[in-house]
Amino acid sequence: MKQxxxxxxxxxxxxxxxxxxxxxxxxxxxxxDRWNHHLFQPxxxxxxxxxxxxxxxxxxxxxxxxxxxxxxxxxxxxxRIDLDARQVHLKEQVLEYDYLVIAxxxxxxxxxxxxxxxxxxxxxxxxxxMKIRKQVLLAFEQAECSNDPQTTARLLTxxxxxxxxxxxxxxxxxxxxxxxxxxxxxxxxxxxxAKIHLIEAGPKLLATFPGGLPDYASKHxxxxxxxxxxxxxxxxxxxxxxxxxxxxxxxxxxxxxxGVEASGITRTLAGIPLDRAGRIQVQPDLSLPGHPEVFAAxxxxxxxxxxxxxVPGVSPAAIQMGRFIARTxxxxxxxxxxxxxxxxxxxTMATIGRSAAVVSFAGMHLRGMLxxxxxxxxxxxxxxxxxxxxxxxxxxxxxxxxWQRGARIIQP
Amino acid sequence: MKQxxxxxxxxxxxxxxxxxxxxxxxxxxxxxDRWNHHLFQPxxxxxxxxxxxxxxxxxxxxxxxxxxxxxxxxxxxxxRIDLDARQVHLKEQVLEYDYLVIAxxxxxxxxxxxxxxxxxxxxxxxxxxMKIRKQVLLAFEQAECSNDPQTTARLLTxxxxxxxxxxxxxxxxxxxxxxxxxxxxxxxxxxxxAKIHLIEAGPKLLATFPGGLPDYASKHxxxxxxxxxxxxxxxxxxxxxxxxxxxxxxxxxxxxxxGVEASGITRTLAGIPLDRAGRIQVQPDLSLPGHPEVFAAxxxxxxxxxxxxxVPGVSPAAIQMGRFIARTxxxxxxxxxxxxxxxxxxxTMATIGRSAAVVSFAGMHLRGMLxxxxxxxxxxxxxxxxxxxxxxxxxxxxxxxxWQRGARIIQP
Numbered sequence: 122m123k124q125x126x127x128x129x130x131x132x133x134x135x136x137x138x139x140x141x142x143x144x145x146x147x148x149x150x151x152x153x154d155r156w157n158h159h160l161f162q163p164x165x166x167x168x169x170x171x172x173x174x175x176x177x178x179x180x181x182x183x184x185x186x187x188x189x190x191x192x193x194x195x196x197x198x199x200x201r202i203d204l205d206a207r208q209v210h211l212k213e214q215v216l217e218y219d220y221l222v223i224a225x226x227x228x229x230x231x232x233x234x235x236x237x238x239x240x241x242x243x244x245x246x247x248x249x250x251m252k253i254r255k256q257v258l259l260a261f262e263q264a265e266c267s268n269d270p271q272t273t274a275r276l277l278t279x280x281x282x283x284x285x286x287x288x289x290x291x292x293x294x295x296x297x298x299x300x301x302x303x304x305x306x307x308x309x310x311x312x313x314x315a316k317i318h319l320i321e322a323g324p325k326l327l328a329t330f331p332g333g334l335p336d337y338a339s340k341h342x343x344x345x346x347x348x349x350x351x352x353x354x355x356x357x358x359x360x361x362x363x364x365x366x367x368x369x370x371x372x373x374x375x376x377x378x379x380g381v382e383a384s385g386i387t388r389t390l391a392g393i394p395l396d397r398a399g400r401i402q403v404q405p406d407l408s409l410p411g412h413p414e415v416f417a418a419x420x421x422x423x424x425x426x427x428x429x430x431x432v433p434g435v436s437p438a439a440i441q442m443g444r445f446i447a448r449t450x451x452x453x454x455x456x457x458x459x460x461x462x463x464x465x466x467x468x469t470m471a472t473i474g475r476s477a478a479v480v481s482f483a484g485m486h487l488r489g490m491l492x493x494x495x496x497x498x499x500x501x502x503x504x505x506x507x508x509x510x511x512x513x514x515x516x517x518x519x520x521x522x523x524w525q526r527g528a529r530i531i532q533p
Numbered sequence: 534m535k536q537x538x539x540x541x542x543x544x545x546x547x548x549x550x551x552x553x554x555x556x557x558x559x560x561x562x563x564x565x566d567r568w569n570h571h572l573f574q575p576x577x578x579x580x581x582x583x584x585x586x587x588x589x590x591x592x593x594x595x596x597x598x599x600x601x602x603x604x605x606x607x608x609x610x611x612x613r614i615d616l617d618a619r620q621v622h623l624k625e626q627v628l629e630y631d632y633l634v635i636a637x638x639x640x641x642x643x644x645x646x647x648x649x650x651x652x653x654x655x656x657x658x659x660x661x662x663m664k665i666r667k668q669v670l671l672a673f674e675q676a677e678c679s680n681d682p683q684t685t686a687r688l689l690t691x692x693x694x695x696x697x698x699x700x701x702x703x704x705x706x707x708x709x710x711x712x713x714x715x716x717x718x719x720x721x722x723x724x725x726x727a728k729i730h731l732i733e734a735g736p737k738l739l740a741t742f743p744g745g746l747p748d749y750a751s752k753h754x755x756x757x758x759x760x761x762x763x764x765x766x767x768x769x770x771x772x773x774x775x776x777x778x779x780x781x782x783x784x785x786x787x788x789x790x791x792g793v794e795a796s797g798i799t800r801t802l803a804g805i806p807l808d809r810a811g812r813i814q815v816q817p818d819l820s821l822p823g824h825p826e827v828f829a830a831x832x833x834x835x836x837x838x839x840x841x842x843x844v845p846g847v848s849p850a851a852i853q854m855g856r857f858i859a860r861t862x863x864x865x866x867x868x869x870x871x872x873x874x875x876x877x878x879x880x881t882m883a884t885i886g887r888s889a890a891v892v893s894f895a896g897m898h899l900r901g902m903l904x905x906x907x908x909x910x911x912x913x914x915x916x917x918x919x920x921x922x923x924x925x926x927x928x929x930x931x932x933x934x935x936w937q938r939g940a941r942i943i944q945p
Contacts, residue, residue: 184937247945258569266608508931511927512939530587
């Protein structure tokens with residue numbers, strides 16, 4: 122029997138789960154990613170703030186797929202998808218497929234203000250996280266070297282734009298870095314004088330969280346020393362400043378956690394409907410309109426599922442989509458009609474700082490220590506690889522006891 | 534009483550040990566380094582070959598010195614030392630001193646062939662290690678993508694120049710990477726086909742090791758699949774090739790472990806005698822001729838000590854020098870004559886691969902498993918920070934059990 126060729130673009134949660142779903146005899150699978158690793162994005166902010174090493178939250182794709190002998194992993198970059206010819210043009214080669222799965226993920230989005238990208242730091246990739254770490258740690262180092270109070274003040278002011286989970290987690294982690302981790306280590310400056318601003322356009326933080334959780338998040342961040350600005354839009358970002366409605370903030374460090382848009386490749390797909398953020402408006406079975414052999418999965422998909430739920434861009438949704446697509450392709454020969462994807466909401470959580478998190482899960486709203494322990498447990502569970510779990514756990518226990526962080530290294 | 538100002542340049546073993554040696558009341562110490570971290574160089578090759586994360590062997594200088602309240606740490610770069618004016622010009626500021634300690638270390642040396650630097654990778658800094666890791670892992674990734682057998686062969690050929698401890702450790706670690714760690718992970722290439730060449734100009738590897746240890750090292754490396762070339766000089770290194778006496782090797786990956794020379798700053802010191810590698814020929818008390826208030830320590834020093842022993846460029850020597858200088862400065866007011874530095878040789882060791890090392894210690898020559906366990910123990914002991922020790926130990930145990938490596942990530 123001729124093997125069917127499945128080509129998967131992207132080694133995130135969606136692509137990886139999909140790649141694992143095919144029996145060896147019938148399918149030859151190729152997974153393409155522009156990096157050699159799968160990245161656990163939910164812990165990216167801890168790499169950015171010196172808590173974890175970059176290798177702790179990344180796993181080589183080909184080592185994850187080592188036992189799947191029908192899966193070939195290629196580190197290469199997608200240049201163009203030719204839906205009609207059923208070909209994908211990579212930098213190094215052209216690949217043909219019987220089934221294609223587009224799971225290239227999302228990138229930082231600026232709502233049309235792409236010129237702000239030059240003055241801000243996103244948080245979607247390892248590269249982003251390493252840049253933030255370098256920028257933040259260098260700011261403190263430069264402040265210690267500076268003799269000009271105005272420069273020092275600018276260096277020690279950091280702005281985070283966007284009050285979703287990423288923004289909240291970054292703000293809490295940066296505040297604890299300045300207030301606790303660094304406090305004994307400088308002689309000329311007082312790191313506790315650092316100002317952390319969190320700017321949110323809407324009326325509350327963590328807008329998708331229910332009940333009193335958003336309010337708790339605001340209060341706890343303020344307690345950690347973060348200045349929370351609600352109902353505040355960014356008007357302009359330039360070299361050394363941010364302008365909001367009523368304020369100009371002098372800063373060299375602007376972290377942009379306000380929006381994402383789909384990978385640029387979606388805009389090159391002729392005739393495929395997209396939403397404003399470039400996400401593919403897929404069919405109920407996650408295939409592309411007019412192309413039943415092409416699927417999309419993960420956070421470059423815009424879908425309201427069979428139950429009327431808008432599927433969020435989170436890793437459980439990506440995992441579910443990846444598995445769903447593999448099952449759909451497996452069933453193709455069996456003359457069962459394709460089913461429609463439904464998202465199973467497993468709850469949502471965000472950490473705010475040491476011993477504080479918010480969790481919304483099965484109708485319960487949790488906050489504080491218990492929520493924080495749940496957050497730790499779930500994140501360890503979803504992290505790939507026992508070694509990474511053991512090392513991240515060790516980092517966390519160590520940090521909890523000593524108030525220190527293990528990765529405060531400015532990379533060359 | 535007026536505080537004496539001690540200025541220490543360099544946060545390696547020498548600088549750090551020196552900085553810790555001054556009582557708070559009498560001395561104000563400033564430590565300058567161009568990075569924010571102390572680096573444990575002996576484990577650098579494990580970062581380069583994907584065994585450890587860069588943060589596992591680096592510690593922030595200011596966190597190591599956190600409890601030494603009279604020590605100010607500055608991340609800045611030395612531009613010029615003005616011995617007569619007793620000033621050091623940094624990029625950001627000019628510092629004055631009563632005592633100066635120059636401990637800026639060594640860099641990769643090319644014996645006058647600086648044009649080879651562009652085609653080779655050194656192994657002296659974190660940056661070097663990350664570049665080697667990227668180059669080596671990318672070579673395997675590109676070979677998997679390539680359709681041209683000649684390109685594949687070139688990508689899978691790696692050359693290490695220099696048969697000292699660094700070269701031997703790199704060669705063993707690279708061979709095990711190709712033969713063991715990667716062997717199940719590729720579909721189009723066989724990583725075991727990778728060729729690792731170790732080139733040594735002299736008649737044996739590990740020339741400073743006694744008895745049968747050099748021979749054991751050669752044999753064990755050959756057993757691991759390394760091609761050892763003795764009595765072989767490099768004639769030329771260019772883009773994509775190395776030429777030795779009788780052979781042209783096509784390769785993109787040349788790791789240069791053949792020599793070091795002192796930090797470039799020594800050549801700017803007017804009237805101070807240097808050896809050919811730019812090392813400072815210090816007085817018996819480690820001070821500079823004509824400048825009793827200026828000392829040098831670590832591997833930028835050329836010294837035959839009071840017992841006639843040529844002091845090697847290793848970390849125990851650097852630690853001993855740093856402590857000696859601090860004691861000398863402390864004793865200055867007490868009208869005791871300065872003593873001469875004597876090096877206490879604590880033995881020497883190198884690892885060759887899993888379960889194999891050579892150790893020369895107190896007249897004993899050890900090899901194999903026992904030597905390897907001693908190597909592990911001593912390196913954990915000298916690594917700074919309990920957390921780093923715990924994490925490195927965990928990495929090692931994990932690697933030993935699984936034959937895997939925890940940091941096979943191509944950094945962005």
